Amino acid sequence: MRVHLTNAGAITLCESSVFDRLDVLVDPQSPARLEQAIARIGSRDGAGHVRLSPSVLRFLSDHAGAAEWEADFNAMIGYAASKGWLDDQGRVRAHLTFREADEVVSESDFKSAMRALPAGISAVTCGSGDEMVGMIVSSLTSISADPPMVGFFAHQNSSIRAKLLESGRFAANVLGEEHHDVISTFLSAPQGLARFANGSWAEGDHQVPVLTDALASMECDIVCTHPLGTHDLIVGKIRKTACSSANPVVHFNAATHSLVPVQTH
Structure with a gap:
């Protein structure tokens, strides 16, 4: 054993x-x-x-x-x-x-491989009022339908991590073509209210910031956190969802791209 x-x-x-x-x-x-x-x-x-x-x-x-x-x-x-x-x-x-050695790829090789992986873009938010915080993630993923759960990864030095764990809840807001200003502001503004200067934000039923025209918003209670390398896996049980019709965007090769339907025959 x-x-x-x-x-x-x-x-x-x-x-x-x-x-x-x-x-x-x-x-x-x-x-x-x-x-x-x-x-x-x-x-x-x-x-x-x-x-x-x-x-x-x-x-x-x-x-x-x-x-x-x-x-x-x-x-x-x-x-x-x-x-x-x-x-x-x-x-x-x-x-x-x-164990004396653990042969793995270099960090640069890892990043090169991950840049080739297209992924949806979401804004993860928590807090309310003057205490709102948020970050952009491309790691949001479906985990379970019963019970309904999603998860994402947050760096252990992330400016949102402490607030996330303290509040015990978050909203995952899936972003689309109409949200380039939201993405830009979240990536450039200091943590806090400044990140919510663009976009139609409202407080959700579970006291988390919700983007009202997101492709999908999911208000979640944190049910599990697990450290993995430099990041924490954070899993939330979904308490409320809302959806709207819009065109998605993906993160690919260090840039944001729109999707074009592929014609099949």
């Missing part, structure tokens, strides 16, 4: 039905990020070990609750107890295994 602390921010359980060993595999990452990851699963026990709660391992496993898996898992914990590897809180001692 192996807990994997990825340098993307995800924590997974590998080989969850292998009960003759338990360790924590660590991808190359900064000391600060590593300590944050360890704090999510347990606590340090010297330089080379951590303490893990059995409940964390159960939570990470897809097999928890199955009778055979539970029997083998309890036997593993019992064996650890017999060897003195459990502390007075019942947490098991696990060895840290450090």
Whole structure:
């Protein structure tokens, strides 16, 4: 059984039905990020070990609750107890295994590839009155229809992040050809009311700024946030939607483009 602390921010359980060993595999990452990851699963026990709660391992496993898996898992914990590897809180001692290299593409290669990915453009907003904030995203995506959820990514240093997490809600406003001024202002103006100088903005039913002529607006409650690399995935449950007829725009190759229907035969 192996807990994997990825340098993307995800924590997974590998080989969850292998009960003759338990360790924590660590991808190359900064000391600060590593300590944050360890704090999510347990606590340090010297330089080379951590303490893990059995409940964390159960939570990470897809097999928890199955009778055979539970029997083998309890036997593993019992064996650890017999060897003195459990502390007075019942947490098991696990060895840290450090992966020396993680071969990935360069940041410039990554950005070149992402510039080739067309994506819709949306204004994510939150706050009300003098506390309104917002940003442009091209990462808005559908997640689930039941319950209805959408998500987007916000950089962990984003000027909107703290307000988003504090308010616990946001509006996602899908932009179209009529909203070039909105896009330009959001990208150039300082964070705050100045970004709402262009466009027909109104306070929605859930106290978030809504663009009244957006292709679609979705008022959402934040139900999940998850750090992944330099960004946070922010997921919202949709409480209200509104739609209008307009032509969409997409972000492609570092520019905004209109769409032209493709003739099919």
